[in-house]
Amino acid sequence: MNELTLTRPDDWHVHLRDGDALSTTCADMARYFQRAIVMPNLTPPVTTVALAAQYRDRINAAMAGLPHTFEPLMTLYLTDQTSAEEVELAANSSHVKGVKLYPAGATTNSDAGVAELDGLYPTLEAMEKHDLPLLIHGEVTDHDIDIFDREKVFIDRHLAPIAQRFPCLRIVLEHITTKDAVDFVRESPANVGATITVHHLLLNRNDMLVGGIRPHYYCLPILKRQLHQAALLGAATSGNPKFFLGTDSAPHTTHSKESSCGCAGAYTAHAAIELYAEAFDGENALDKLEGFASHFGPDFYRLPRNTDTITLRRETWEVPGSLPLGTESSLTPLRANESVAWRVVSAAS
Numbered sequence: 001m002n003e004l005t006l007t008r009p010d011d012w013h014v015h016l017r018d019g020d021a022l023s024t025t026c027a028d029m030a031r032y033f034q035r036a037i038v039m040p041n042l043t044p045p046v047t048t049v050a051l052a053a054q055y056r057d058r059i060n061a062a063m064a065g066l067p068h069t070f071e072p073l074m075t076l077y078l079t080d081q082t083s084a085e086e087v088e089l090a091a092n093s094s095h096v097k098g099v100k101l102y103p104a105g106a107t108t109n110s111d112a113g114v115a116e117l118d119g120l121y122p123t124l125e126a127m128e129k130h131d132l133p134l135l136i137h138g139e140v141t142d143h144d145i146d147i148f149d150r151e152k153v154f155i156d157r158h159l160a161p162i163a164q165r166f167p168c169l170r171i172v173l174e175h176i177t178t179k180d181a182v183d184f185v186r187e188s189p190a191n192v193g194a195t196i197t198v199h200h201l202l203l204n205r206n207d208m209l210v211g212g213i214r215p216h217y218y219c220l221p222i223l224k225r226q227l228h229q230a231a232l233l234g235a236a237t238s239g240n241p242k243f244f245l246g247t248d249s250a251p252h253t254t255h256s257k258e259s260s261c262g263c264a265g266a267y268t269a270h271a272a273i274e275l276y277a278e279a280f281d282g283e284n285a286l287d288k289l290e291g292f293a294s295h296f297g298p299d300f301y302r303l304p305r306n307t308d309t310i311t312l313r314r315e316t317w318e319v320p321g322s323l324p325l326g327t328e329s330s331l332t333p334l335r336a337n338e339s340v341a342w343r344v345v346s347a348a349s
């Protein structure tokens, strides 16, 4: 297959950042995605419906003048202080589509996250009652737990009990990286789903660490061994509607990643749907891309599927070595100075 037409896709997990950065992060997202679930890990974090509305306005303002715009779907950052009233307000708002749980210290800008998960139960009860999805960065932060085991231990210690106690709560385990996560989600009821990034489909820890350390492949949860990558590819291309597209495109300046203590996050928004096409092509599963990229996400979030299409063609193009991040900074995108095998040739609307 050399050409593929899909319902226009959406991205169910992205970091757009704020301020000046929005001018480039939004433009990259608006290339082909119609909607995106926007992560709330700003400094300070987006903790209320009012702050989310202001952030959405800044995103929409940054898109003025673009040929195509996308619709930002906002999220709240869950803290020990998130009240049942705020949850109800969010559920009744038109713009907030989920609440994001970051275990304190688990990832970039998660210092305000939750330290004691048991204390959250009244908030989760309100979310279940008002049918507001819980989105999770699923890693424990205990110092004695090896970084490669943190997702599995989170599932065993925290996610399994939460899913059991709140059987009607819709849960998205974000950016899954292990066979353990695939198995947990697959075996859970239909209210538990997962997003999968394109970098976790295309790479494993050997790509990051053999022959030299590649800081632009460093993200959290960290790339795992090849058997986990294979399980993710299997899940994404299975046609199971529990698994859907979430890029976790997370810009950091080149300078802050190429450092003695580099930041976690991979930038993929410049080539996201094209790289997913490569990953699915590698599995001979291009026929499964549309479900994963364009159908299962809106179905899970109970939003309408998009009605227009994009067309990809097998055609090689080069990714620049550096891209602007806002007007002042630059970042190193995934595949910098290398080629991508698929290109979008038309986006009808």
Ligand SMILES: NC(=O)N[C@@H](CC(=O)O)C(=O)O
Pocket: 015, 041, 107, 108, 109, 137, 218, 219, 220, 221, 248, 250, 251, 264, 265, 266
């Ligand atoms: N994935 C990452 O490595 N980084 C994300 C945060 C996150 O999604 O955990 C970021 O905001 O930079």
Ligand SMILES: [Zn+2]
Pocket: 107, 137, 174, 175, 220, 221
């Ligand atoms: Zn995360």
Ligand SMILES: [Zn+2]
Pocket: 013, 014, 015, 039, 175, 248, 250
């Ligand atoms: Zn993320």
